[in-house]
Amino acid sequence: MKKTVLLILTLLFSLSLFCQIPSGYYNQAEGKTGYQLKTALHLTIKNHTDIGYDGLWTAFITTDKKPNGKVWDMYSDKGPGKTPPYEYSFGTNQCGSYSGENSCYNREHSFPKSWFNDARPMHNDLFHLYPTDGFVNGKRSNYPYGEVSNPTWTSMNGSKLGNCTFPGFSGTVFEPIDEYKGDFARTYFYMATRYEDKIAGFSMPDILNNTANQVYKDWCLKLLFKWHEQDPVSQKEIDRNNAVYTIQKNRNPFIDHPEYAAMIWQGYGTTPDPTPLTVTLLNEQFNSQLGSFSEYSVTGAQKWMNKAYNGENFAEMNGYVNKETIPNEDWLISPFIELSNSIKNVKLSFKTAHQFGNDITTKLRVIILENYVPNSDPNDADFIKTDITNKFVYSSGNYSWKESGEYSLDGYRGKTINIAFVYTTTAEARLWRFDDVKVMAQEIT
Numbered sequence: 261m262k263k264t265v266l267l268i269l270t271l272l273f274s275l276s277l278f279c280q281i282p283s284g285y286y287n288q289a290e291g292k293t294g295y296q297l298k299t300a301l302h303l304t305i306k307n308h309t310d311i312g313y314d315g316l317w318t319a320f321i322t323t324d325k326k327p328n329g330k331v332w333d334m335y336s337d338k339g340p341g342k343t344p345p346y347e348y349s350f351g352t353n354q355c356g357s358y359s360g361e362n363s364c365y366n367r368e369h370s371f372p373k374s375w376f377n378d379a380r381p382m383h384n385d386l387f388h389l390y391p392t393d394g395f396v397n398g399k400r401s402n403y404p405y406g407e408v409s410n411p412t413w414t415s416m417n418g419s420k421l422g423n424c425t426f427p428g429f430s431g432t433v434f435e436p437i438d439e440y441k442g443d444f445a446r447t448y449f450y451m452a453t454r455y456e457d458k459i460a461g462f463s464m465p466d467i468l469n470n471t472a473n474q475v476y477k478d479w480c481l482k483l484l485f486k487w488h489e490q491d492p493v494s495q496k497e498i499d500r501n502n503a504v505y506t507i508q509k510n511r512n513p514f515i516d517h518p519e520y521a522a523m524i525w526q527g528y529g530t531t532p533d534p535t536p537l538t539v540t541l542l543n544e545q546f547n548s549q550l551g552s553f554s555e556y557s558v559t560g561a562q563k564w565m566n567k568a569y570n571g572e573n574f575a576e577m578n579g580y581v582n583k584e585t586i587p588n589e590d591w592l593i594s595p596f597i598e599l600s601n602s603i604k605n606v607k608l609s610f611k612t613a614h615q616f617g618n619d620i621t622t623k624l625r626v627i628i629l630e631n632y633v634p635n636s637d638p639n640d641a642d643f644i645k646t647d648i649t650n651k652f653v654y655s656s657g658n659y660s661w662k663e664s665g666e667y668s669l670d671g672y673r674g675k676t677i678n679i680a681f682v683y684t685t686t687a688e689a690r691l692w693r694f695d696d697v698k699v700m701a702q703e704i705t
Contacts, residue, residue: 406433428479
């Protein structure tokens with residue numbers, strides 16, 4: 261038995277290194293919208309492999325592992341760059357019984373099992389099962405997700421239990437922290453799609469409308485879309501989607517294609533504007549020195565510099581010198597970017613690559629600056645700083661470039677901003693590269 265488990269873990273790890281969306285996986289969805297699209301996706305992702313309830317413990321080791329090897333518990337974690345109140349080790353801290361928070365982790369049905377009467381295959385579907393603190397899981401019980409203004413109980417990471425204050429429902433709900441609200445919203449879109457042939461018979465009158473098409477009541481759909489749009493797909497979700505695919509042989513379409521949600525439940529979300537982005541506000545390729553960007557060193561002698569490899573120029577920062585890690589905080593700041601009200605759909609994108617170190621000790625942050633004064637310390641309290649780092653996809657190492665995806669800057673229309681890439685390291689250095697920094701928009705006609 262031990263040899264079998266070891267073989268499975270080895271296979272899952274190997275597959276996860278190469279997994280991506282299979283070619284043609286979403287062919288059935290092409291050209292479809294509305295509930296026809298949902299049905300096409302249902303036919304694509306149904307009939308997944310059921311690994312059994314006990315198999316979840318082993319699966320979590322590949323699907324829900326933090327970069328530091330600990331359990332990624334969304335009911336205790338606080339998000340990238342923040343220190344959680346506690347962390348669990350796989351196997352060692354597995355429930356068992358618990359007497360309070362920070363006792364052990366167990367298997368949370370984010371879509372409660374009582375809603376579908378513990379039936380399979382829903383009961384063991386990894387896409388809605390997550391490792392979470394046992395005590396917090398118990399507090400959540402089978403209450404729906406919602407938003408809470410005056411909690412009756414709050415977990416150590418800030419998750420809340422109490423009466424719902426989101427319009428349309430006032431019963432007891434559980435509210436996860438903002439960092440993971442989109443994860444749970446896309447989980448619920450998955451459940452509505454994967455179980456289109458069964459979900460009309462599930463029992464939860466507070467959120468389900470007992471249809472196979474809309475599935476959720478209006479208030480619930482509005483809440484899910486709010487979370488879906490405010491907390492876009494993260495690298496954590498992408499990695500988990502790939503890991504689950506190696507195990508169950510199906511995927512969550514709303515992680516691969518977030519736009520599918522608004523295309524299905526029309527009128528609830530914001531459907532992406534297909535008009536091409538034609539207004540170029542920034543396009544930095546770092547072909548000459550650091551181009552239009554300026555550098556400001558807060559700590560350390562190392563600085564951002566222009567480098568070239570295989571005919572491509574890019575910006576590079578490295579705090580590892582002569583086999584020694586040098587503490588650094590170094591900012592590379594864009595020129596002023598005026599986001600007028602005559603444009604819309606403003607998008608920031610870039611690509612990154614790295615080598616050495618890890619995401620915990622060496623960070624590349626992306627900061628939006630307002631009211632910045634050139635050649636001054638960007639940490640000055642007079643400047644408005646918004647850290648948007650957790651919205652981006654970073655490189656997996658070995659100098660391999662990875663596209664960031666797009667981040668909306670529409671909230672800054674009417675303002676003048678700077679975009680800063682901030683390298684920080686204290687314990688273990690990593691080399692970071694970035695290139696192709698673009699801010700594009702559409703002109704309002």
